[in-house]
Amino acid sequence: MNNLDKLIQHFEKFPGVGARQAKRFAFHILTQAEDESKDLSELIANLKGSVVECASCHRFFPTAGVETMCSICNSQNRNHHKLLVVTQDSDIQAIERAGVYDGLYFVFGGTVPLLNSKENNKLRGSALKATVEERLKEGLVEVTLGFAVNPDGENTARFVESIIGEMLKERDIKTTYLGRGLSTGSELEYADPETIKNAFQNRSTHE
Numbered sequence: 001m002n003n004l005d006k007l008i009q010h011f012e013k014f015p016g017v018g019a020r021q022a023k024r025f026a027f028h029i030l031t032q033a034e035d036e037s038k039d040l041s042e043l044i045a046n047l048k049g050s051v052v053e054c055a056s057c058h059r060f061f062p063t064a065g066v067e068t069m070c071s072i073c074n075s076q077n078r079n080h081h082k083l084l085v086v087t088q089d090s091d092i093q094a095i096e097r098a099g100v101y102d103g104l105y106f107v108f109g110g111t112v113p114l115l116n117s118k119e120n121n122k123l124r125g126s127a128l129k130a131t132v133e134e135r136l137k138e139g140l141v142e143v144t145l146g147f148a149v150n151p152d153g154e155n156t157a158r159f160v161e162s163i164i165g166e167m168l169k170e171r172d173i174k175t176t177y178l179g180r181g182l183s184t185g186s187e188l189e190y191a192d193p194e195t196i197k198n199a200f201q202n203r204s205t206h207e
């Protein structure tokens with residue numbers, strides 16, 4: 001396989017990118033000025049060293065190399081008694097932009113599709129359990145599940161409950177759902193600040 005085909009194959013693995021788009025990306029790079037494509041390849045090569053995964057919430061954050069926890073998890077201005085479980089990093093960005101949540105996060109790493117029994121090894125089930133155990137020691141009072149309002153999101157919520165539900169129930173910790181405040185099918189990542197604000201105000205104790 002030649003380098004062009006290899007590159008196309010890499011792009012095809014990107015989320016939401018199909019075969020035609022992957023080809024377009026690869027040919028775009030071919031037409032770029034040399035220093036631009038060099039810049040891009042250096043950025044990709046160095047990305048993993050300059051952006052790391054937070055040991056507590058598992059979101060990616062830029063670091064000079066010493067911190068293991070992100071600025072949200074380390075902040076004393078955040079409410080450490082609240083934990084919000086979201087699908088992916090971009091959900092946090094949308095919520096932070098809306099400025100309506102002051103607690104901590106946990107990035108679950110994906111969804112559990114209703115009609116797909118294939119195991120997704122990117123999901124952070126055991127890491128979530130560990131983080132909740134840690135937070136319980138620090139007086140956790142509420143866990144909010146912020147998954148999309150669709151069958152896959154609901155299935156993911158059930159899966160998360162199967163991991164931490166018992167622990168929370170034993171200690172009388174409230175579990176809430178952002179679902180009710182979002183319209184059906186909507187995902188946090190694409191929701192506007194007003195919708196996110198409503199979702200928090202109308203979060204319910206039932207899915």
Ligand SMILES: [Zn+2]
Pocket residue numbers: 054055056057058059069070071072073074
């Ligand atoms: Zn963090």
